[in-house]
Each structure stands twice: as C-alpha cells, then as structure tokens.
Amino acid sequence: MADMVYKYSAMNGGKTINILQTIYSYEENNFKVVLIKSTKDTKGKDNILSLNGMSRKADICLKEDETLFQEKYYQIYYTAKAILVDEVELLNAKQIKELWMIAHLINVPVICYGLRSNFKGNIFSDGISQIFAMADHVEEIGSSSLCRCGKKAIFNARKENDKFTDVGPDLVIDDGTKEEYEYVPLCSDCYLKYIKINSNEAKKLTELVDKIK
Numbered sequence: 174m175a176d177m178v179y180k181y182s183a184m185n186g187g188k189t190i191n192i193l194q195t196i197y198s199y200e201e202n203n204f205k206v207v208l209i210k211s212t213k214d215t216k217g218k219d220n221i222l223s224l225n226g227m228s229r230k231a232d233i234c235l236k237e238d239e240t241l242f243q244e245k246y247y248q249i250y251y252t253a254k255a256i257l258v259d260e261v262e263l264l265n266a267k268q269i270k271e272l273w274m275i276a277h278l279i280n281v282p283v284i285c286y287g288l289r290s291n292f293k294g295n296i297f298s299d300g301i302s303q304i305f306a307m308a309d310h311v312e313e314i315g316s317s318s319l320c321r322c323g324k325k326a327i328f329n330a331r332k333e334n335d336k337f338t339d340v341g342p343d344l345v346i347d348d349g350t351k352e353e354y355e356y357v358p359l360c361s362d363c364y365l366k367y368i369k370i371n372s373n374e375a376k377k378l379t380e381l382v383d384k385i386k
C-alpha cells in the first residue's frame with residue numbers, strides 16, 4: 174500500500190516550488206495528481222503560488238471542518254497517481270487521519286507539505302501533531318530557507334508593525350491584506366536573540382550564568 178509523507182521546512186524554504194516540480198514530473202508522464210489546499214489559505218485564492226511566480230490551481234479547496242471522505246472526492250482519488258497537500262498545517266487532526274487512511278486503503282501516495290512550528294515557536298496545529306504521529310516518512314526540505322545571519326532557518330517569526338512578537342492572533346495568513354504583519358524565517362540563535370531573550374526563562378538562565386562567572 175502507498176505511504177503518507179510529510180515534507181516540512183521553515184517559510185520561504187521552497188515548499189511550493191517543490192510541489193510544483195513534483196506535479197510537473199507526474200503530469201509530464203501523463204499521470205494525474207490531485208492538489209489539495211485549505212480554504213483558510215487565502216493567499217492565491219484557489220491557486221497555490223510560489224515565490225518565483227509559478228502557480229497551479231487546486232483540485233480540492235478543503236473547508237475548515239470538511240471531511241475528505243465524500244463520494245465526489247473518491248472519484249478524484251481513484252484516478253490519481255498521487256495526492257499532494259499544500260500548507261498542511263492548516264488542516265485539522267481528523268483530516269490528517271483521513272489522508273493517512275486514503276493512502277493506506279485506496280493505495281494512493283499522499284505527500285503533504287507544510288510548516289513545523291508557528292510564530293510562538295510551538296507546534297503549528299493539532300494537524301501537525303497528528304502528521305508527525307502518523308506519517309510513514311517525515312523529511313525536512315533541503316536547507317534553502319536561510320536566516321538573516323546566514324544559518325538555516327528553523328522558526329517562522331512574526332513582526333507586528335515592524336517589531337518581533339510572539340503574542341497576537343494564532344493565525345494571520347500572509348496574503349498581502351494585513352500590512353501590519355510580516356513573517357521572517359530565523360535560526361534558533363536569532364529567534365532567541367530577537368524574541369525569547371526577554372522571557373522569564375531566558376532572564377533566569379542569564380542570571381545563573383552571570384553568578385557562575
């Protein structure tokens with residue numbers, strides 16, 4: 174039976190280009206693929222957009238609590254060689270379990286692309302916890318997402334009105350309509366320096382280090 178694969182990176186890590194290349198490879202060989210995106214991802218509306226300006230229309234735009242187990246969708250899965258999911262962190266845990274079951278019962282590979290953590294440095298969603306628990310393979314996509322210092326980016330930091338922050342609404346999609354928000358990929362050292370250095374934990378540890386010195 175087919176597997177469910179989870180491919181993650183920090184933002185700007187080449188996820189969408191990777192999906193578009195994968196779709197191209199399948200379609201070049203006359204294999205049909207199904208592209209799924211969440212309607213919560215308002216960027217590009219029904220399309221997925223890569224940073225280099227390429228795009229592809231999604232075959233299924235999945236609503237927040239919609240089930241993947243619907244007759245109209247089964248007909249699509251059965252004719253597909255692969256199911257690809259963009260921004261999988263926007264799906265819920267139930268939808269992830271459904272994708273896993275589709276891979277293993279219908280025998281269609283499911284390849285999901287997404288983020289690991291949110292701007293607070295926590296696991297992005299219940300959907301991401303579920304996919305780490307159930308995916309047959311978990312892969313980090315290259316190291317193309319770089320921090321401003323040049324190291325590999327791990328975190329997806331948020332700026333609100335040009336200031337780094339780890340408080341605020343859980344989900345703000347960067348679709349160009351909310352100018353006060355901006356996302357910045359950061360390495361662990363820079364995430365600590367810009368965001369967590371004023372936390373109680375960091376202050377406590379700094380005090381202890383100073384004492385020992």
Ligand SMILES: [Zn+2]
Nearest residue numbers: 320322360363
């Ligand atoms: Zn850095």
